[in-house]
Amino acid sequence: MSTRISESVTAGENPEPAERRSVRRRGRRIVAGVLTGLLVTGFALLGGGTASAHSQAIGSVPENGAQIDASPARVSVTFNEELQTSFPSMTVTDKDGYLWSKGEPKVEGSTISIEVGELGAAGVYTIAYRVTSADGHAVKDKRTFTLTKAGNGTPGPKADSSAKSGDGGSDGGVPLWVFIVGAVVLFGGGLAFALLGGRGKQSR
Numbered sequence: 001m002s003t004r005i006s007e008s009v010t011a012g013e014n015p016e017p018a019e020r021r022s023v024r025r026r027g028r029r030i031v032a033g034v035l036t037g038l039l040v041t042g043f044a045l046l047g048g049g050t051a052s053a054h055s056q057a058i059g060s061v062p063e064n065g066a067q068i069d070a071s072p073a074r075v076s077v078t079f080n081e082e083l084q085t086s087f088p089s090m091t092v093t094d095k096d097g098y099l100w101s102k103g104e105p106k107v108e109g110s111t112i113s114i115e116v117g118e119l120g121a122a123g124v125y126t127i128a129y130r131v132t133s134a135d136g137h138a139v140k141d142k143r144t145f146t147l148t149k150a151g152n153g154t155p156g157p158k159a160d161s162s163a164k165s166g167d168g169g170s171d172g173g174v175p176l177w178v179f180i181v182g183a184v185v186l187f188g189g190g191l192a193f194a195l196l197g198g199r200g201k202q203s204r
């Protein structure tokens with residue numbers, strides 16, 4: 001009670017709201033700064049992870065979108081740098097999902113390849129692959145080619161869906177995003193509550 005009177009005397013008409021406002025403003029600035037920092041870090045991590053570090057496919061046999069009239073003995077995809085040999089996967093399937101590649105893929109230097117041999121009906125065939133980048137990250141994608149003259153080969157079984165589910169990107173991007181967004185929301189929310197909510201209660 002007595003402090004309130006003395007404050008009013010020294011600082012004039014109504015000093016408390018102004019002081020409270022400035023504390024709240026400072027809190028908001030800190031929260032905004034922390035959130036911005038986290039977002040910038042997240043973008044940097046994401047950009048660095050996908051743009052510069054992963055091995056990139058630079059060509060294939062047959063080339064992506066190629067039209068060929070004879071079945072290839074093998075298909076291959078070549079990258080911009082040497083690959084690691086761990087966990088390679090490669091399949092060639094027709095539009096109905098039947099497997100036309102045979103055996104296991106081989107990784108040699110910067111190239112992954114697999115045996116194919118005589119194909120069947122004319123149409124689009126899909127090469128799906130997964131390799132391990134030099135930096136240890138997985139890279140998976142698809143390429144297609146069109147057979148213009150039917151061969152007389154016999155397909156293997158239907159390929160399991162996981163082998164041909166290349167989604168055009170690389171593993172790791174989505175989980176990283178989820179992690180960063182989660183961290184921003186949790187940390188920023190907690191900080192905002194501590195600074196703003198706590199202040200509000202205290203000043204009452």
Ligand SMILES: [Cu+2]
Pocket residue numbers: 049053054055133135136137
């Ligand atoms: Cu990488």
